[in-house]
Amino acid sequence: MLTITFLLKEEVRELGMLKLRFAMLATLAAIIGLSTLFITIILSLLDVFNVLTLGVFVVFVNVLQWLIAPYIIDAIYRTRKVSKHEEPELHEIVERLSAKSGIKTPEVRIAQIPIPNAFAYGSPLTGSRIAVTTGLLNTLDMEEVEAVIGHEIGHLKHRDVQIMMFVSLLPAIFYYIGYSLMWSSYYYYGGGRNRRGNGSLLALIGFLSIAVYWILTLFTLYLSRLREYYADRHSASI
Known part of the structure; x- marks a missing residue:
């Protein structure tokens, strides 16, 4: 019974994805x-x-x-590149989700603004970047931050x-x-x-x-x- 329920849920998910792609x-x-x-x-x-x-x-x-645009975004949102030493948990999340998504790990940056937000951006001149705001890191726990970063990784994977x-x-x-x-x-x-x-x-x-x-x-x-x-x-x- 559990197997049938699981298969039905999977079919519903696949149908939803097909509708979205169409x-x-x-x-x-x-x-x-x-x-x-x-x-x-x-x-x-x-x-x-x-x-x-x-x-x-x-x-x-x-x-x-x-x-x-990436240079303008960095200037407006006051982003800066952070090292693994500064934000080891954040880097681990980005690297792990990037590997699971099959994409090159983007540059990790932090935006010095209090509003909770995250965004993926980049160009051929800068490569891909993911920035999270200090407001996001201060508001959400790391499990919630991981869900947000997964969304931004999706943007990069889907170009x-x-x-x-x-x-x-x-x-x-x-x-x-x-x-x-x-x-x-x-x-x-x-x-x-x-x-x-x-x-x-x-x-x-x-x-x-x-x-x-x-x-x-x-x-x-x-x-x-x-x-x-x-x-x-x-x-x-x-």
Whole structure:
């Protein structure tokens, strides 16, 4: 009887994981599909070179932000690298959970802020990092801290930083295209009938681009929440 109950619980867990993965894949497919559809429409109506130039610029800025983000996070949260001698138990937890998760052990840091929190971050310039706040260490016992760190390890294993960086690029591209077109449309309204007609077209495409931006942003926020659930499942499994 106990064996049957255990197997049923395992099947429920597996079913829940399948639903979670399907929801993430479906959301990601919707983001990419919608972006591809509307960028194709925009390219067919406007000057391809200008649109692609703006798109490349947005990608460059976002990638640059991703590369330097760890340094900004360290400055804002006043994080510092801690050695095994300073925090042996914390290092042991991170190393053990990283090994169980099959990933390289991230750099362990402590943020000097009283709010209980922990976060995983990093870039190719810095490597992966996990930071816990002094508020978290002072509030929770080490078993609870281990559960929190397991969640952050899940983010690193699932490459959530890279995935969300890529996904957030798509709304950003439509945001800048939309506002650029809407500002450009004001210039055309000052001319003759033909220029005013072009201005109306630019304004319409700009408005649609902003609408797509908001839709994609909602999808991105939903995907981010799903990734949080995915990290929770990982923490519980290890």
